[in-house]
């Protein structure tokens with residue numbers, strides 16, 4: 136039997152290097168990112184990417200033959216915990232969403248030609264991509280309702296639809312678009328993924344949508360979320376990724392690992408907020424004592440530590456199930472960490488913000504931004520409610536209604552059965568009395 140919570144020393148050394156590198160280099164760049172345009176950010180990131188490559192940590196989510204490291208999900212999870220402390224770190228390590236997930240599905244389902252055209256430059260960091268699935272006018276939490284259509288016309292496909300929240304669309308060279316190819320097919324075989332190059336006639340990035348993440352966004356910034364219209368966009372048969380009708384199946388491959396990485400990045404962010412909470416407790420004095428001596432603050436610290444630990448173990452366990460069994464075997468675990476991790480992230484940041492009072496609410500600390508960004512975690516990649524539903528449904532499959540409608544644990548019924556079973560014993564006791 137093996138039940139091991141340790142990290143092998145060689146990989147721990149890599150993680151230690153990462154922690155220092157991200158703190159020294161990327162936290163610094165994050166703090167002036169607002170003042171830089173994308174070209175300047177790319178310039179600053181270039182030597183950092185080289186350093187990451189030298190350490191053998193570049194694009195770690197992909198197999199070695201694709202230029203990645205072939206790390207499993209547990210190792211990737213541990214890396215993302217560190218990357219989550221910085222906005223730009225995932226870019227410096229070649230594993231920023233949505234490019235990382237997109238490269239995974241290209242690696243999984245792309246033809247040799249699609250890999251040459253899109254995957255190789257994506258991995259080299261020479262182009263950017265977006266994943267365009269959610270629509271403005273249908274419920275993103277139920278993708279079987281998608282309306283964007285792709286209709287075959289000779290050898291070509293013609294796409295029509297209205298999407299939004301296509302992250303990075305305004306800087307993307309490649310759009311991976313989910314469209315319905317057969318509305319009459321079974322619910323999860325209706326849609327297909329298409330590779331559409333930026334600038335294709337009929338493809339219009341309408342705007343970057345302002346959000347809690349960035350109210351004063353500038354169009355064409357990395358990390359923005361765009362509204363996109365597809366009007367009679369013609370693509371060839373070679374634009375189909377992974378076969379007609381396989382859109383959901385392929386997207387599912389992208390979402391499993393993606394959720395593990397999200398959840399581990401949340402732990403990293405929560406830890407950063409937690410460190411601020413603890414530091415504040417050691418020096419802020421009010422009503423006769425330090426915050427550290429007040430039981431409410433002690434409870435915040437103790438609860439946050441326990442919740443982060445639980446979320447971390449749950450996430451690493453989900454990653455381990457994926458590594459040792461499969462993505463589908465970890466379905467329940469992945470759904471659980473999605474809503475549990477998002478809540479832990481929110482609550483820890485909220486407590487840290489509260490402990491800093493007006494300073495926490497101000498832009499003099501990163502907590503207000505972390506708080507706004509954390510809110511999205513309960514929505515993207517499926518809202519909390521949908522993941523809870525998945526978990527509850529799966530659990531309930533293991534239960535049946537009680538026979539005759541009497542609850543299995545009904546005390547009088549159990550007692551009557553026990554009396555019958557132990558009648559002799561009871562008789563002895565009664566006789567003794």
Ligand SMILES: Cc1cc2nc3c(=O)[nH]c(=O)nc-3n(C[C@H](O)[C@H](O)[C@H](O)COP(=O)(O)OP(=O)(O)OC[C@H]3O[C@@H](n4cnc5c(N)ncnc54)[C@H](O)[C@@H]3O)c2cc1C
Pocket residue numbers: 233265266267268269270273274275276277299300301302303360511514515516517518519520521524
């Ligand atoms: C920061 C961010 C980045 C994103 N990036 C991308 C991207 O790159 N590409 C992309 O395609 N999409 C992206 N999205 C969109 C995201 O995937 C959707 O917002 C999400 O799937 C929810 O869809 P919706 O917004 O249409 O909400 P709806 O489907 O309209 O759901 C609204 C609410 O209804 C409730 N609800 C839904 N189903 C149930 C249920 N079964 N039980 C109980 N309540 C329920 C929930 O409270 C839910 O929040 C992003 C979103 C955000 C916030």
